[in-house]
Amino acid sequence: MKIAILPGDGIGPEIIAQAVKVLNVLGEQFELESAPVGGAGYAAHGHPLPEGTLALAKAADAVLFGAVGDYQYDTLERALRPEQAILGLRKNLGLFANLRPAILYPQLANASTLKPEVVSGLDILIIRELTGDIYFGQPRGVRECPDGAFKGQREGYDTMRYAEGEIRRIAHVAFQAAQKRDKRLTSVDKANVLETFQFWRDIVTDVHKEYPDVALEHMYVDNAAMQLVRAPKKFDVLVTGNMFGDILSDQASMLTGSIGMLPSASLDANNKGLYEPSHGSAPDIAGKGIANPLATILSAAMMLRYSLNRAEQADRIENAVKHVLSQGLRTADIYEAGTTKVGTEQMGDAVVKAL
């Protein structure tokens, strides 16, 4: 089993180092190979997704990704900016299914800005389509406005689109995920305004026929953003498009108050995947040794579960993380009075020890 390790920028290398430490003590024969990505890719090879990095990611059985982005790359032209590496990896590897759990660990119930009774025990799964929608639709650009009151002016434009097969395959992923949980799926769309999402609703409704044991509900995206604030625990699994999923999955993760704890998986049709923490590269705290490595370690656990067929190893890591939380160990982002503040390495070491 070959794992591509792409640390990236900011806190990426520090947190990835802890996940690698964890992988190395499992007693498995993994081949780990690293390559630069994002700003580090640009610095090394003039491109955020260097050819060698993409080739490695393609050849590997799974990709463990840190985070990308740092101040010095902010002024580059868009095609060279770090986040293009993420978009390029998703598209080139066909990683169409993004799984974003939003879980509030009981030990961290106070971390949320929401009242404990609203979020304690929160455990929802957001499934975001990741290779379609307005993210990649053509045509797009800046052109002369062809009609209407602003005819002749410049206008920016993009194309939102979803083909039937694209919707079907993400719907299957979502219904199957719901089957393994509480059997309730909320499909989020904007069918009252968008043709793309009326079509989305029609296709999801059709796929539902194959999953009669799952209760399907349709919800408009504006309402979903409200319900995530009002009563987030009412959800089980949510599925939506790339753009709405970008917004809602970040909103949902912030409900927990501990985004430093949340992993993510982005899967292709054969369960090959890219695994990364839900948080960003946090350049402001990079190199200080204080970043929380748990989201990355839990991403490695997801990798073991989904791509490497090592469910028990995944369980072991997840239990080890719960154990260190119960021991009261906290990085700065989740620290509260009465717990023990530790740095990135100490946290990684504690998980290794708990294993």
Place this chain on the structure above:
Amino acid sequence: MKIAILPGDGIGPEIIAQAVKVLNVLGEQFELESAPVGGAGYAAHGHPLPEGTLALAKAADAVLFGAVGDYQYDTLERALRPEQAILGLRKNLGLFANLRPAILYPQLANASTLKPEVVSGLDILIIRELTGDIYFGQPRGVRECPDGAFKGQREGYDTMRYAEGEIRRIAHVAFQAAQKRDKRLTSVDKANVLETFQFWRDIVTDVHKEYPDVALEHMYVDNAAMQLVRAPKKFDVLVTGNMFGDILSDQASMLTGSIGMLPSASLDANNKGLYEPSHGSAPDIAGKGIANPLATILSAAMMLRYSLNRAEQADRIENAVKHVLSQGLRTADIYEAGTTKVGTEQMGDAVVKAL
């Protein structure tokens, strides 16, 4: 001064009746004329926005709108569904600037699902562009997918677009609103992915030159959705496009826990406007006399301020609302132990009395 009164469906007629009562005791010479809209428009004339209703709205100096939508219209084809009336009014009246305050009244601090320290004193203003973006962009529809892996299948598609002048005029509204408040504007976009919103960012940055006294910050929409959960009080004014604004303004209003209190204004280039509560038609409680009329009454206050040049009357109404809250009167949606539960009419009467 002529005011078009469009009660609509569900609780619309009940809450509008209270706002009309309030308008009638101000001692002003307003001419009020009603017409059916939404489901009621369809029931009366076969269309959610009947010709006569649109003509009235066009002829009036301002429009006071209740809410639209009810179960029996859910199965109509999209073009005849109640919400098409809203889209039609916005487009036909050129109501491009939607002002959505999210205010947490101190008396209702407990209503929020967020911790008091996170939201008490919340007072943000979301300005949403309302006649452009993917809501109205052409082409759109369902077609044969022209290229890529799904070529030949059916696909749904829509066009996102913003012309320079469209961005400029909403940016001016936003900068001017910020000047009257804390002089901080957050422009929300997705410039890292969308051409439309890279263009948006460029134009907003350019308009900023005319408002050097306002601090401008650009923020990605996914981050904005997170910051609204993490630290909503850090915002002053937010401005964004139609689609992102739909999501974020609803999310923000739910932060207060009292969406029954929140008014909205939708303005054209000459400050003619449509005023409506931020909440919906709530068909489940329609006719029960328990709906909260305060958002509609406060919408009437916004109407007096923005379209009818009666700032003092607006102040009077807003103070009257604060007064009844201080008296402890609450409709069911904002009721808590120790306060006095009242119905829709009683609440309207209390505001009238406070005036």
